[in-house]
Amino acid sequence: MSQQKMPNQTPYLPEGLPAPMPSRDGLDTPYWEGLKNEKLMIQRCNVCQNWQWGPEWICHACHSFDLGWGEVKGEGVIYSWERSWHPVHPALQERGPYIVVLVELPEVGNIRMVGNLLGDPQQDIVIGSAVKVVFEHHPDAKVPFTLAQWQIT
Amino acid sequence: MTNRTLRGKVAVVGVGETTYHKRGGSDDPEFVLALKAILAASEDAGIEPREIDGFASFSNDRSDPSRLSAALGMDELKFANMQWGGGGGGGSGAVANAAAAIATGVADCVVVFRALAQGQFARFGQGPKSSGVSGDGAYTIPYGMMSPAQMFAMRCTRHLHETGVTRDTYKAVSLATYEHAQNNPRAVMHGRPLSPEKYDGARWIVEPYQLYDCCMENDGAAAMVLVSAEKAKDMKQKPAYLLGATAGSEYRNAAPCHNAPLYATSSFTSLAPRLYEMAGVEPQDIDVLQSYENFTGGVVMSIIEHGFCSHDEANEFIRYDNLLAATGKLPLNTSGGNLAECYMHGLELIVEAVRQIRGESPNQVVNANVSMVTSGPMVTPVSNCIFGSQETL
Numbered sequence A: 001m002s003q004q005k006m007p008n009q010t011p012y013l014p015e016g017l018p019a020p021m022p023s024r025d026g027l028d029t030p031y032w033e034g035l036k037n038e039k040l041m042i043q044r045c046n047v048c049q050n051w052q053w054g055p056e057w058i059c060h061a062c063h064s065f066d067l068g069w070g071e072v073k074g075e076g077v078i079y080s081w082e083r084s085w086h087p088v089h090p091a092l093q094e095r096g097p098y099i100v101v102l103v104e105l106p107e108v109g110n111i112r113m114v115g116n117l118l119g120d121p122q123q124d125i126v127i128g129s130a131v132k133v134v135f136e137h138h139p140d141a142k143v144p145f146t147l148a149q150w151q152i153t
Numbered sequence B: 001m002t003n004r005t006l007r008g009k010v011a012v013v014g015v016g017e018t019t020y021h022k023r024g025g026s027d028d029p030e031f032v033l034a035l036k037a038i039l040a041a042s043e044d045a046g047i048e049p050r051e052i053d054g055f056a057s058f059s060n061d062r063s064d065p066s067r068l069s070a071a072l073g074m075d076e077l078k079f080a081n082m083q084w085g086g087g088g089g090g091g092s093g094a095v096a097n098a099a100a101a102i103a104t105g106v107a108d109c110v111v112v113f114r115a116l117a118q119g120q121f122a123r124f125g126q127g128p129k130s131s132g133v134s135g136d137g138a139y140t141i142p143y144g145m146m147s148p149a150q151m152f153a154m155r156c157t158r159h160l161h162e163t164g165v166t167r168d169t170y171k172a173v174s175l176a177t178y179e180h181a182q183n184n185p186r187a188v189m190h191g192r193p194l195s196p197e198k199y200d201g202a203r204w205i206v207e208p209y210q211l212y213d214c215c216m217e218n219d220g221a222a223a224m225v226l227v228s229a230e231k232a233k234d235m236k237q238k239p240a241y242l243l244g245a246t247a248g249s250e251y252r253n254a255a256p257c258h259n260a261p262l263y264a265t266s267s268f269t270s271l272a273p274r275l276y277e278m279a280g281v282e283p284q285d286i287d288v289l290q291s292y293e294n295f296t297g298g299v300v301m302s303i304i305e306h307g308f309c310s311h312d313e314a315n316e317f318i319r320y321d322n323l324l325a326a327t328g329k330l331p332l333n334t335s336g337g338n339l340a341e342c343y344m345h346g347l348e349l350i351v352e353a354v355r356q357i358r359g360e361s362p363n364q365v366v367n368a369n370v371s372m373v374t375s376g377p378m379v380t381p382v383s384n385c386i387f388g389s390q391e392t393l
């Protein structure tokens, strides 16, 4: 697992999992395009300034359809986590355990994002620990994409 | 009490099940399983199948009501209903829908059913095999989070963290459920008891779930016949009267990407008070509980959210002997449930709740007059219902 000390260069999980694609209706294109440029973009209402995640066509706070996107720093805290052992996909057959975290972003109204926690998959995990976003590029995918991952700070 | 209620207006008068198989174990196509369960329920109720005039199911059941109606030669189809949502969250909701149709004169004899041949269709416990994913799945699946166990483990970890409830409660749920299956010859796990050592020694699926915290995958079908309370009085079986049923979930429970404001719940916090109000009972009146186990952690949350104990009391209350039919204050999953009888998306739990009222459970609770079901924790919509004997009306 030593190569995972350089998360920018080696994907946390093996290639072969379903690749993320922007929604055909365009709802979340700014998010996926932002990641490719190492920007974490979160949906924000242009009328009431409410942050919301995941993206939706309407602001749940004021019902405006006038929604925009704001770049955020990507500093969060671990809200919950799980260590997954049973392979749920052929690409994960040889992977062994891996960690998925739910990260809360206080800077944008405590919206939550799912990602992997980089580093030792057997590490102890403490809810409330500070984490920072890491951009994991997949330039060799059939349609290149970037994932937002998380690392303890 | 409000006039707008289901209380006492409708009863279950017949139940039927196919043989329950391991996943892939059924030689019958799924539609045949549905037909066999419906015929068995009709016979149990003492009605001709053509007297059925409506169907209610859930979780995108593939057995189409119009096809069933034609196949069974039903005189007329008056109600064809499906509760939205995957998983088992719609089980009690389908009962509520059927009962509402009968109570309002939309239909007279409605069958609630679920047929499931997982061996013939895609499995639940595996992720998609497509090369790409968009929409909500794009935010979880590329991170290796794609099975139901993984979706719900995240909620349970947070729940354990917030409340101080321990995984010993998960173990108690699993052991008690398996113990009940040992007295139930229909149960897939009949003759395969679970010891504490076997539970503890099982592999992790996804923390905080080990193998025996997870439901099975099965083939089979179950069905139940509902008619009005007036009609039920003169029929073959002792009626199980519906005292209440609700479906739904809390404020923004389905906020995408795990953003539900009340995250560490099984989605029942808003339903439970409504159920008790409609049924006119309180938690201490419940004689026996069937609580849907997709995963044991969801059962623990359901028990707490329905007021059987507080978070602080849970480690003391949710103990093995306290969940047994013979000794417990809260007899739980008395046929073996999704863990050990059959994963019929929880309809087998509702059938068992009826059996308790009829006095026919393999783990009969003495004088069971109020029998409750919670369907599908941690999904949305979830649902729940309470049945009562004649004495409770």
Ligand SMILES: [Zn+2]
Pocket (backbone or CB within 6 Å): A045, A046, A047, A048, A049, A050, A059, A060, A061, A062, A063, A064
């Ligand atoms: Zn707004």
